[in-house]
Amino acid sequence: MPCPSGILLFLILISLPASSFAVADDDNLSAYQALQQYDFPVGILPNGVVGYELNRETGEFSAYLSGTCKFDIDSYQLSYESTIKGVISPGRITNLKGVSVKILFFWLNIVEVIHNGDQMEFSVGIASANFPIDNFYESPQCGCGFNCNGLNALASSI
Template sequence: MAFQFKKPLPLFLFIFFLLHPFVSSERPISEPQAPATVYDLLPLYGFPKGIIPSSAKSYSLSSDGNFEIEFVDSSCYLMFKDQLVYYEKQARGKLEYGSVTGISGILTKKLFLWVPITGISSDDKTGMLEFHVGALSQKLPAKQFLRIQDCQKRRLGYGESQVVSNI
């Protein structure tokens, strides 16, 4: 004896509830995967990988763009052409496409003074990076920052760029 429905509505409801787990629109939405390293993240925001030294241990990026990078080394010096840059144990700031603002933890040597880099802008059209030191800024070709460099433990002086392998 076969089971029969007299009206189409109960048949529809029976099939709907039977198949509901398979056709449900309440499927879990997967979160987009965060890049594995800060070096994978930087190009997504228009920056070359080499603006951060190879000693980056971890990073965090919040949904509002605030970031923090922790470095393995407690002191890290890099030479970019004729610019000496120092990275503290942690660097922080706010990241948006083509712009990093409110930077702390990265300094550059100007004449005899260490001054904080407060922002970096990237211009895809010109291929230049603009580094902001307070109200002053300096533009450098982004191609100088394509390669990730290892930290130097000591301060490099001007003219010592040969110590760091070619960029």
């Protein structure tokens, strides 16, 4: 089960390779597939990314959700804005904007994500935390994270 800080980073990594600010459809790649091209697991982004843009020369990206996305994972609350921006390169996302984590009583912006071996490192600027990469092989869902069984059953019966 992915850890909360890692999930915030998921969204950060959602916008990946396409041609210079090309939409993902131009390359027939989803944002999740683009992430994998930069050596990131799909789980750093929640389900529901509706598009992305990527400048392959500079690494600048934008990833789009249909709205804001919040969920809990373990003892963390994560929040993704409808647009996530940053700069991506193999194994690193910098200047991340649009992803935050609640630690104790404070919301902190996740500003950098690094894939280093079997670890994912998430930085909020003054501090960082490492999590096993296998926590990020699956994408969380907005609203329920990884605890959606009851909600999925209810939704499918409506």
